[in-house]
Amino acid sequence: MMMRELKALSAEHKEREATREACINVCGAAGCQSHSDELKAALMRAASAQGYGPDTCAVKKVGCLGLCGAAPLVSVHPAGLLYQKVRAEDASDIVANLDGPGVDRIRLDPHAPFFSRQQRIVLENSGKIDPEALEDYIAADGYLALATALTQMTPSQVISQVTRSGLRGRGGAGYPTGLKWSTVAKSTRTPKVVVCNADEGDPGAFMDRAVLESDPHRVLEGMAIAAYAVGATEGYIYIRSEYPLAESRLKTALRHAERNGLLGNGICGTEFGLRLSLRLGAGAFVCGEETALIASIEGKRGTPRPRPPYPAESGVWGRPTLINNVETFANIPSIIRNGGDWFASIGTQQSKGTKVFALAGAIENAGLIEVPMGIKLRDIVFDIGGGIPGGHKFKAVQTGGPSGGCIPEQFLDTPVEYETLATLGSIMGSGGMVVIDNKTSMVEVARYFMDFCMTESCGKCTPCRAGTVQMYNLLSRFSARKAQAADLALLEELCDMVKHTSLCGLGQSAPNPLLSTLRYFRQEYEAAMLPQGGVK
């Protein structure tokens, strides 16, 4: 498809939408999925019973509407109504109130802080477009950035926009994306490979799942732009097997894009071509580490290897490889469309743009949010998240999954940035935020994550393989209240050893949850110890 065809299709689609009286969007992401088919059918029945046809009132299955804790969700446009916990019985009332004021018993306020405090770039189409319809994405200016990059920009101009934007890797480590791209671009060896890391392994994190289920074309477009910029001709999307819905939507998107000349050979009528294929993970957390992921793409056990050489020099099949996270790629189309300076104007000095977070755990509004960098943790937990349910008290927020840490109440006014979170002993991570209330013991939290790392350790290097087991056993003594002072000292020594001597990120960060709970909740460990000289 050429630029003018894209624009014509977009205009035509917008015109058709404008003639409609209303459009009812049913959330069809995994959190709402078990109800969405039934709901969509009920709404369509109700619409036709009340005299609407597909031209006057459309019922669409869309991506994530955000507030997963109140699933299933339905929204009505253009009236801007939003409904929670919708049942099939509500369908006729919803259709009868298309123009407002809406059905009070299930209505949500779309201007509540949960929605109004967000700033959406990555999620701009999420909950608005049908993720299985290419024309919906094109109508939302989709693939315009790719066409612009291919026809009006040189690869180095693309990279310079990404560098100017200040975008940093959204997988957690925060490496500057522009720098990574230019390293791969500089390599003279061909062919080159782009890889999208969709192995979202952190428990309690579902940002990438939501992006892939809600707006898969955005990720493909970002990958194609990246491939053009670095000179890659083939690419892989490595997705975990726990996300069957995201996988099937990606497959559909790939097929549609290839059929319409937006992927494959001769993209947008130019000479540039990119062959993308999907690779399915098989339940191994360590495959989120880039060298392990490369091994897994090659069909081997997912074990990491020492770096250097970095994937930028020698990645998949020994070729220069660019690996970025789903959310990183999803930012690219907006950056190319609006310019790097626009993106750099959002966020803080060190951390630009927005970040998607998955709010879960002991929180009123569990769900998916996108906020500008630099927002305070307190605003996320209490304003957007609505605080802790059931009259319980806030104890800590866990960020970064098994590689991150717990941040207690006194640091809630910290702005969310890569550096500040690291100073607190946690990490930005991929965006999982699990809120912990005062019912939960922090020793148990540390033990849970250590169990996770112990099971998921690939076993290649000794510090991680043996160290995590020892730390887990020591933590079990604390949780059985049989620990002694020497155990605490040993635990701290082991943390230091595993952190500094492990081969890959999994081992190096495995002690983080333990260290951060020791730092802020040491009294809980001390309370679990036997009195001095006590008998074991």
Place this chain on the structure above:
Amino acid sequence: MRKLGNQRSALIEALHTLQEAFGRLDKPGLEFVATSLRLPLSQVYGTATFYQHFTLKPRGKHTCVICNGSACQFKGADRLLEGVRENFGVGDGETTANGELTILTARCFGTCGLAPMAVIDGEMSDPLTPETLNGMLEGVMSKP
């Protein structure tokens, strides 16, 4: 395998297909994959046992995967497992003696808004209590 041109890199895809078709990876299946892809059986076995998703044990007629992600964990995934053990006498990775039900745990399905939850025969559940989960499982098992 043919789709991927019998390349050695197709190992994981091949194992996925095999497990989907037969419910588990058995020895003849692994040997077939090894021969077709010209790989040593040890590497095929090594890969099959490395990844948590692959299983060499036969599964029951119905499968219930209890999510053990952090959100589910802090909201009572352990109690779900205990409830199932009390009611059906099986724990994580086990199958009931009559071959009806297999209980597994998963790292996180990424639907943390529904925590604590489980996936029963491929269907995501709503938030669960030990009682509702046991009720659902009995319902699933009583269907022909």
